[in-house]
Amino acid sequence: MAAHVPLLINGRFIKSRSKQTLPVINPTNQKILAEVPLTTPAEINAAVRGAQEAQRAWREESLPTRMRLMLEYQRLLKNNLLPLAKIVAEDNGKTLEDAKGDVFRGIEVVEFACSLPTLMMGETAENVAKGVDTYSIRQPLGVCAGICPFNFPVMIPLWMFPLATACGNAFILKPSEQVPLAAIRLAELFMQAGAPKGLLQVVHGGKEQVDALLTHPDIRALSFVGSVAVGRHVYETGCRHHKRVNALAGAKNHMIVMPDADKNQTINALVGASCGAAGQRCMAISAAVLVGKTRQWLPDITRAMKNAQPGPWKNPKADFGPIINKISLERIRYLIAEGKKSGAQCLLDGSKCKVTGYEKGNWLGPTLFAKVTPDMSIYKEEIFGPVLVTLEAPSLEAAIELINADPRGNGAAIFTSSGAAARRFQHEIEAGQVGINVPIPVALPFFSFTGWKDSFYGDLRTYGKQGVMFYTETKTVTTRWLDSNKKTAANMTIRLK
Ligand code: NAD
Numbered sequence: 001m002a003a004h005v006p007l008l009i010n011g012r013f014i015k016s017r018s019k020q021t022l023p024v025i026n027p028t029n030q031k032i033l034a035e036v037p038l039t040t041p042a043e044i045n046a047a048v049r050g051a052q053e054a055q056r057a058w059r060e061e062s063l064p065t066r067m068r069l070m071l072e073y074q075r076l077l078k079n080n081l082l083p084l085a086k087i088v089a090e091d092n093g094k095t096l097e098d099a100k101g102d103v104f105r106g107i108e109v110v111e112f113a114c115s116l117p118t119l120m121m122g123e124t125a126e127n128v129a130k131g132v133d134t135y136s137i138r139q140p141l142g143v144c145a146g147i148c149p150f151n152f153p154v155m156i157p158l159w160m161f162p163l164a165t166a167c168g169n170a171f172i173l174k175p176s177e178q179v180p181l182a183a184i185r186l187a188e189l190f191m192q193a194g195a196p197k198g199l200l201q202v203v204h205g206g207k208e209q210v211d212a213l214l215t216h217p218d219i220r221a222l223s224f225v226g227s228v229a230v231g232r233h234v235y236e237t238g239c240r241h242h243k244r245v246n247a248l249a250g251a252k253n254h255m256i257v258m259p260d261a262d263k264n265q266t267i268n269a270l271v272g273a274s275c276g277a278a279g280q281r282c283m284a285i286s287a288a289v290l291v292g293k294t295r296q297w298l299p300d301i302t303r304a305m306k307n308a309q310p311g312p313w314k315n316p317k318a319d320f321g322p323i324i325n326k327i328s329l330e331r332i333r334y335l336i337a338e339g340k341k342s343g344a345q346c347l348l349d350g351s352k353c354k355v356t357g358y359e360k361g362n363w364l365g366p367t368l369f370a371k372v373t374p375d376m377s378i379y380k381e382e383i384f385g386p387v388l389v390t391l392e393a394p395s396l397e398a399a400i401e402l403i404n405a406d407p408r409g410n411g412a413a414i415f416t417s418s419g420a421a422a423r424r425f426q427h428e429i430e431a432g433q434v435g436i437n438v439p440i441p442v443a444l445p446f447f448s449f450t451g452w453k454d455s456f457y458g459d460l461r462t463y464g465k466q467g468v469m470f471y472t473e474t475k476t477v478t479t480r481w482l483d484s485n486k487k488t489a490a491n492m493t494i495r496l497k
Contacts (some may be wrong), residue, residue, distance in 0.1 A: 005036045005180045005204060007043060008187045010050035011197025016043060016204070022177050027093040027322040028312040033470065036180045039203040044212045049203035051143045051170035052236070054198030054219055059140050061115040066166050070113045073162065073193040073255065076088040077107045082187060085155045087182045087311035088153050093321035093362075096313050098277050106158030109463050113166040115227040119468045132480045138167030138312040141220040141244070144412070145213045147227040147234065147451070148183070150176040150324050151280045159449070160223050161190075161460050167201055167471040169221075171203045172213065176325060180204055183238070198285040214238050221471065224248065225282075225464065228454050235457035246453055246458035246470055250382045251410035254403045255439060258396065258416035259296045265437070267297065267304045273413075273439035274388035275308040275366045278320040282455075283411045283433070283440045286370075286383060286389045289399040295392050298370055302347045305366040305388065312358050322362040323385055324491040331361040332385040338365055339378030345370040350386060369488050374405065383409075396421050404430040409452035413439050 004021065016037035024034040032477025037408030040048075058066075068141035077084070085099035094102070122136035145434055146160035153175065161171040168227065175183035188203050203209060210230075211213070213219055214237045224234040231249030238245035271458040273285035290297070323329040333351045340346050350365025364385050372379050372389040379389055393399035403412055413435035414425040424435045432452035437439030450456075460470035 001389045002032045002034045005034050005184060006202075006277070007037070007039060007204065008184070009043060009045070009047050010054075010201070011191070013184070013188075016040065018043070022206075024091055024178065024180060025325065026090060028322055028358050028359045031299060033091055034181060036177050036204045038177075038205040041212060044203055044209065044216070047172050047203050047219050048143060048216055050198040051172055051201050051225045051279075053172035055140070055142055055168075058165070058170060058199055059426060061168075063120055067114055067116045068112055068328065069274045070116065070162060070166050070193050072345035073190055073195075074110045075313055076185075076189045076193050077103070077110060079160075080185070081107070081282050084154055084185055085451060087185055088179070089260065089321075091179045091181050092150065092153055093310075093324065094277055094280075094313065095318050095321055097314070098321070099313065102152050103154045106155040108150075108399060109155075109158050110162045112463060113162045117464065120472070121475070126271045128478065132478060134476055134478045136168070136474050136476045138468070139475055141471060141473055142169060143172065143219050144169045144223070144371075144471060145172040145219050146172070146174065147210050147213070147226065148175050150178040151282070153179040154184040156225050157186055160226070160395070161200055163463060164196070164221075164223075164471045167468060169471055170199050170201075172203060172219070174203050174205065174209060174213065177206050180259060184378050189312050209417040210234065211237065214243070215241050217241075219243060221245070223470075224484065225462075226250075230426055231457055232454075234456070243413060244460075244470065246460060246462060247456070248449060249457065250407050250408065251282050251284075251455045252287060252379075252382055252406055253283055253285050253411045253413070253431070254289055254406070255285045255412070256289045256291060256396065256399045256403070256414040256416075257297070257395075258414065258418065258421055259292045259294050259436075260417045260421075261294070261415035262417065263297060263300070267301055268436075269413075269415065269439040270301060270388065271308050275305065275320055275386040278310060278323060279365065279385050279386040280324060281440070282451075284384075285413065285439055286388060287379065288388060289402060290390055290392050291396060291399050291457055292394065295370075295390075296496070298347065298390065301388075301390075302368055305348055305368050308354065308366050308386070310365065310386070311355055311416075312361070320386060323364050324362070326362060328384065329364060332364055332383055332387065333385055335378055336387065339369050339372070339376060341438065342376045342378065344372045344376055361487050374402065388418055396424065400425065402429050404428075407454045410455035411435065411441055411451070412435075413441060
């Protein structure tokens with residue numbers, strides 16, 4: 001029997017009392033790495049109570065103390081980058097290079113949280129009326145929670161709890177039940193860095209546990225990252241229960257290929273952005289819009305994609321890993337078959353891909369479709385695999401119109417050598433993260449993660465200044481001090497305009 005993944009409740013890693021568990025499966029060989037418990041309602045309540053208690057003390061700590069916790073945590077994470085990456089590679093399946101990137105990009109958010117004292121500063125206006133000043137301060141919310149997806153087991157938890165706790169909140173983390181192992185190591189390192197008991201709690205599970213957090217009266221805010229359907233459910237349920245919610249959801253990211261783009265650079269970018277991490281990135285490019293004569297590049301795109309091959313993380317030559325689970329693999333194979341039936345031209349079909357020595361792995365080879373139209377399921381669905389669909393447009397204007405008709409808007413890129421085309425694209429495209437000759441345009445954490453439309457539900461976004469606003473409440477203070485030396489002071493009036 002595989003070991004149980006522990007809960008972290010009130011500073012102790014404990015075995016859940018739940019009788020229900022799910023296996024954590026290595027997707028390269030189906031080996032069961034651990035059993036993850038479906039946390040009981042009593043354990044969730046204990047986590048929330050403990051977090052409330054820890055938060056009452058933590059909110060009184062000075063800003064430099066909170067900042068120093070982040071500095072120390074950053075040091076420990078950097079020292080543990082490789083072991084953390086190996087945990088990710090083992091349970092998620094991504095290549096070691098990708099897994100190191102996952103950890104590194106999470107560390108960047110912790111580094112951002114180290115600027116806490118400046119980020120928490122409010123605003124001041126003197127003499128809002130004669131002798132009266134107003135200033136604003138930021139205060140923590142209380143207990144916050146975070147629900148994570150499978151595809152970035154380190155980066156996404158680190159999008160959430162470091163900034164939330166730096167702002168003075170306590171945090172309840174629910175990692176993806178498919179990849180819960182790295183989160184436990186993240187929590188151990190956080191405690192080792194000096195986080196007080198109860199500040200971070202870790203619970204496990206699926207829908208039932210998420211719903212318990214969403215409806216818990218003592219949780220003030222909840223961050224979610226995952227698919228569109230669940231994101232919408234989380235946002236609607238959380239708001240109905242008077243919580244602040246930001247829900248980052250699924251995507252279909254397009255790249256426009258203009259005839260004046262550098263051909264080699266564009267094709268390399270297209271292959272990396274569609275097949276990298278087996279296409280299991282919310283910012284993966286899954287649709288290319290070929291403008292004008294760039295449709296003639298398809299044979300070269302096919303050749304380049306064919307060279308990208310999956311494999312286990314221990315093989316340094318593997319370009320990407322397996323699909324996360326059998327159900328997702330079967331769903332993608334079904335969508336590929338549907339694509340063929342609907343009349344799209346399949347230039348490369350990875351459905352039957354095998355990797356020698358890892359016959360049980362969830363392998364899917366690079367897959368490329370041409371002559372795709374927006375009504376096809378292969379275009380409408382988020383595939384989340386190394387599958388690139390290509391559509392054609394006669395002009396930049398038509399390409400922008402096609403992309404803007406899609407309900408999602410996480411990211412979009414254009415490859416061109418024309419400043420005018422790039423400027424027009426940047427201005428008119430309805431996506432929140434725009435790349436100009438950059439295929440995966442995720443800004444560093446001093447900006448925010450800015451998906452639009454159905455790729456984001458909420459108002460304030462993850463990390464950056466908006467992240468600090470999300471995890472804090474603003475209070476304004478208006479002050480008037482009577483000055484006994486000034487005769488007029490007693491007659492002062494405050495104008496409330
Ligand atoms: P998912 O929506 O299936 O699961 C995400 C989380 O929600 C998990 O913790 C899971 O336990 C929980 N959950 C699942 N079903 C639920 C339900 N019915 N009710 C309540 N909670 C539920 O997503 P996933 O498959 O783990 O991750 C892939 C998805 O995440 C893709 O759609 C991808 O685009 C998206 N994603 C988005 C971003 C972004 O920044 N916009 C980043 C990473 C991943």
